[in-house]
Amino acid sequence: MSFINYSSREINCKIVYYGPGLCGKTTNLHYIYKKTNPDSKGKMISLATETERTLFFDFLPLALGEIRGFKTRFHLYTVPGQVFYDASRKLILKGVDGVVFVADSQVERMEANVESVENLRTNLTEQGYNLDAVPYVIQYNKRDLPNVVPVAEMRSSLNPRSVPDFEAIASDGTGVFDTLKAIAKLVIMELKKGQEGG
Amino acid sequence: MIGSDLVMYEEEFKQIDAELQRLLTQSNAKVVFLVDKNGQLIAATGETENLDTTSLASLTAGNIAATGGMAKLLGEKEFSILFHEGQRDNIHISIIGQRVILVVIFDQRSSLGLVRLRVKKSADVLGGIFNQLLQKVEQGKGPAKGADSPFAEITDEDIDKLFG
Ligand SMILES: Nc1nc2c(ncn2[C@@H]2O[C@H](COP(=O)(O)OP(=O)(O)O)[C@@H](O)[C@H]2O)c(=O)[nH]1
Ligand SMILES: [Mg+2]
Numbered sequence: 344m345s346f347i348n349y350s351s352r353e354i355n356c357k358i359v360y361y362g363p364g365l366c367g368k369t370t371n372l373h374y375i376y377k378k379t380n381p382d383s384k385g386k387m388i389s390l391a392t393e394t395e396r397t398l399f400f401d402f403l404p405l406a407l408g409e410i411r412g413f414k415t416r417f418h419l420y421t422v423p424g425q426v427f428y429d430a431s432r433k434l435i436l437k438g439v440d441g442v443v444f445v446a447d448s449q450v451e452r453m454e455a456n457v458e459s460v461e462n463l464r465t466n467l468t469e470q471g472y473n474l475d476a477v478p479y480v481i482q483y484n485k486r487d488l489p490n491v492v493p494v495a496e497m498r499s500s501l502n503p504r505s506v507p508d509f510e511a512i513a514s515d516g517t518g519v520f521d522t523l524k525a526i527a528k529l530v531i532m533e534l535k536k537g538q539e540g541g
Numbered sequence: 542m543i544g545s546d547l548v549m550y551e552e553e554f555k556q557i558d559a560e561l562q563r564l565l566t567q568s569n570a571k572v573v574f575l576v577d578k579n580g581q582l583i584a585a586t587g588e589t590e591n592l593d594t595t596s597l598a599s600l601t602a603g604n605i606a607a608t609g610g611m612a613k614l615l616g617e618k619e620f621s622i623l624f625h626e627g628q629r630d631n632i633h634i635s636i637i638g639q640r641v642i643l644v645v646i647f648d649q650r651s652s653l654g655l656v657r658l659r660v661k662k663s664a665d666v667l668g669g670i671f672n673q674l675l676q677k678v679e680q681g682k683g684p685a686k687g688a689d690s691p692f693a694e695i696t697d698e699d700i701d702k703l704f705g
Contacts (some may be wrong), residue, residue, distance in 0.1 A: 346547040346581040350554030355581045385595045390603070399607070402580075402599045407703040410695060415703060418599065419578065433607040438579030456667065528700045535692045537546065 345534055353414045356530050357438055358523075361463050362445035364396070364424030367484040367513040371445060372403045372419055374516045375523060379405060387526075397423040400435050410531070417527060424459070433466050437488035441530040442467075443522055446501055448450035448483050448491040456501055468540035478529035481508040482522045487515070544597070548578050553674045560666050561586045568659040569651035571630065576642045577579050577692065597644070601634060603641055624653065625705065635660055638668040 346355040360368040376387045385404035392398050401421040408415060422432040444463065446456045464474045483497050494510060499526065502508050507525040511518025551695045557575065561637040565587050566572045574594060580602030585594050604623065612619045622635035623634040643664065645656050 344545055344577075345551070346577060346579075346583075348554070348583075350549055357579055357581075358670050363694045364610040384594055388599065399603060402596065402603075403597070404595045410699050410703065411692070429611055431607075434603070434610060437606060438577075524700075524704050526705065528697070531692075531695060531700055533670055534546075535695050 344529075345412075345440050347534075348498050350532055351414075352412055353416060354410070354534070355418060356527075357418045357420065358437045358441045358443065358526055358530065359435055359457065360419065360443045360445055361432075362424060363447060363452060363459040365407070366424060366445045366447035366452070366456075367511075368421040368424065369395075369397055369401050370486075370513040371443075371482075371511075372401050372421055374513060374519045375404055375419065378516065378520070383407065386390040396425070397421055399423065399431050399450070400429075407527070415531075417517050419523075419531075422503075426458075429466070432462070433469060436466055436472075439467075439470075439472070439530045440451070440524045440533070442474075443526050444479070444481045444501070445511075446481060446497060447496065448485045450490050450492055453492055453497075453500070454489070456497075460484075461503055462503050470482050471516075477506075478526060478533050479506045480522060480525045480529065481506060482511045482513075482518060483508065483520075484511045484513050486510045486517070487505040487512045489535060504505070545579070547579075547583075548678050550585065550674070550676070550677065553670050553677075556670050557584050557587065557667065560663055560670070564645070564659055564663040568647065568656045570645045570647040570656065572600070572644075572646040574644050576638060576644065578602055578605065578636075578642060587646075601642055601644055605634065605636065622657075625670060633657070633660060635664065637664050638671050639669070641671060643667065 357376050360369050360371055371441045376384060390399035402417040405417045406414060407417060414527040420433050439484045467474050482501050483494055498501060509518045513519055552662050561573045561584055572587035572589055572592060575583040576598040577583055580599040582594055582598035608620045608623060619636060621636045625632040630646055630648050637643050647656055647658060
C-alpha cells in the first residue's frame with residue numbers, strides 16, 4: 344500500500360524481501376545500505392537475535408530521487424526466515440507494494456525455497472493479495488558456491504510465472520541492485536496503473 | 542488488492558498538522574507524530590530535529606502490528622493504546638480509526654493523565670479528517686485521478702534515472 348502525499352510531494356512504497364532462513368535477505372539490504380550515498384538513506388534497523396538472525400525485521404528507508412517532481416522513497420523490509428517466525432512474517436507483509444523472493448541456490452536448500460514460496464503465497468492470500476498479481480521478482484542468490492542448482496532448474500520450480508529473475512552473489516553485491524531496480528520499476532508501474540482511470 | 546493506497550492532499554495535511562501542533566502544546570509534549578499502519582510517517586511536529594522519525598515510524602508500526610497479533614491470540618480486537626515508560630522520556634501510542642497511529646513523546650513536564658486526556662480529544666478530530674480524506678479519495682475528487690495525475694506520464698526512463 345503506497346502512500347502518496349500531494350502536500351509534501353512524496354511517494355512512499357514498501358518492498359519486502361522474502362525467502363528461507365539464511366538465503367541472504369539481510370545481506371542484500373546491507374549491501375544496498377553500504378553502497379547508497381549517505382543523504383539518500385536512513386538508518387538501517389535490524390531487529391535481530393544476538394547471533395544476527397533476523398528476529399522481527401530489518402528496515403532500510405531509501406530516498407531514491409524524484410519522479411515528476413515527487414520524492415520517491417522505498418522502505419525495504421526483510422522477514423525472518425525460520426519457519427517458527429510465521430506470525431511475524433505475516434505482519435510484515437501488511438501493506439506491501441512489491442516482493443523480492445531471495446532463493447538460496449544451494450542444492451540442499453531447494454526444498455526450503457519451495458516451501459518458502461508456498462508460505463509466501465499463503466500469507467499474501469491471508470492479507471488479501473495474490474502472488475500472481477503483486478509486483479514480484481526473484482533472485483537466485485549464492486551463485487558463487489560450488490553446489491548450486493542450475494538456473495534453468497531453479498526457474499522451472501520457483502518461477503512458473505516468468506517474473507523478472509536475477510542471479511546474485513549478495514555477499515559481494517552481484518545482482519543486488521539489478522534486483523532492487525527491477526522491483527522498484529514494477530512497483531512504480533503498478534502505481535501508474537492504479538492511478539489511470541481508476 | 543486490499544484497501545486502497547493512502548493518499549494525502551494539501552487541505553487535509555494542513556488540518557492534520559494544525560491538530561498535531563495543538564496536541565503538542567496542550568499536552569506539553571516533546572514530539573507528536575502520526576504514522577500509517579504500514580510504518581510510513583504522515584506528519585510530525587515538535588522537537589524532531591535530532592530524532593530519526595522515519596525509523597521511529599517503522600518501529601511504531603511494527604510494535605502495533607506485534608501487539609495486534611497478540612490481541613488476536615487473546616481474542617481481543619486490538620489493543621488501542623500502548624504506553625512505554627522510560628527513565629526520561631515516555632511514549633504514548635494510540636490507534637485512530639483503525640488506520641493510523643498517533644504517537645506522543647513526553648517527559649516530566651507532562652503526565653500520562655494529561656496526555657491521555659488530550660489524545661482522546663485529538664483522536665476525534667483526526668478521525669474526522671481521515672474520514673473526509675477517505676471520502677475524497679473514493680469519490681475521486683482529489684488530484685490523484687484524471688489528467689493531472691503525475692503518474693500517468695511515468696516512463697521507464699524516469700525510473701532508470703532514480704538509480705543514477
Ligand atoms: N557464499 C555466499 N554467502 C552468502 C551470500 N549471500 C549471503 N551469504 C551468507 O549467508 C549467511 C546468511 O545471510 P543472511 O543475509 O543473514 O540471511 P537471511 O536469513 O536471509 O537474512 C551469511 O553468513 C551471509 O554472509 C552469497 O551470495 N554467497
Ligand atoms: Mg535476516
